[in-house]
Amino acid sequence: MGFADAGYLSDPHKGRSQTGYVFTMGSTAISWRSTKQTLVATSSNHAEIIALHEAVRECIWLRSVVRHIRGTCGLKSTIDKPTCIYEDNAACIEQMKLGFIKGDNTKHISPKFFYNQQQQALLNIEVNQIRSEDNVVDLFTKSLPKSTFEKHVKSIGLRKLSELP
Template sequence: MNGGTAISWHSQKQTLVATSSNHVEVTALNEASIECTWLRSMTQLVLTSCGLEKDICPTLIYKDNSACVTEMKEGYIKSDMTKHIPPKFFEYTQELIKNHQVEIKYVQSISNVVGLFTKSLPTAIVRKHVHGIGMQHVHRI
């Protein structure tokens, strides 16, 4: 999101065969980090070309899996939970965290607006998330 409006999103079945739900979460976070880097570079280019200051704050990525957030913040540690996940899925995101380009924050599933795209939710939650990503109802004249 940028300026309170969703500017990029992606939902698809993963092409990688994951061996655990943790593997899926780490892979998704790696993909989000790659997209974040591209969007961040485009935003910085626009700001610079308009004569504005670059945004030096890290980009926030919200994740609703606390184990995945902890693994990313603490670094790749080979354990029973991660031994089947190639280290390459950890390295890129951790490099972005180390360079203060990205910050990973935990958010409860019910409060995670991307659940709108990935989960079957009650109507009240859908309306809340639709508003949360900046969508508005257009009235035709």
């Protein structure tokens, strides 16, 4: 499963937002990324769609790697269900469900949006909403209180050296 999020205008001097995603397998993080977006998002919804796009691209690559490894080892592929990607932006999720972007304020985001939409239609991904406080990728997009940080770190399978056997 994956988690995607954006920190809107995390760099107010350059007008850039932060993209973050993390993918887990067996409750352990296997892939994650946090980076400044390369273009200026014009709204928090736009920033979220860009972040989701990056997560979807990573997801499709991870699915192909798992499929290749299992095929090479002669194992049956287990990738017959969509990979669940959690997102906390309700507008972004609603647009993914409806399959279109409505309004003049959002029509400029279509290329990335339609890639995400296509992957959902192909049943490679399924975008679901998660409460913002439960979105573990906040680790990579914003400052958090210590207790929330520690909760999220533990939930993606990261441990302190002192906790290892």
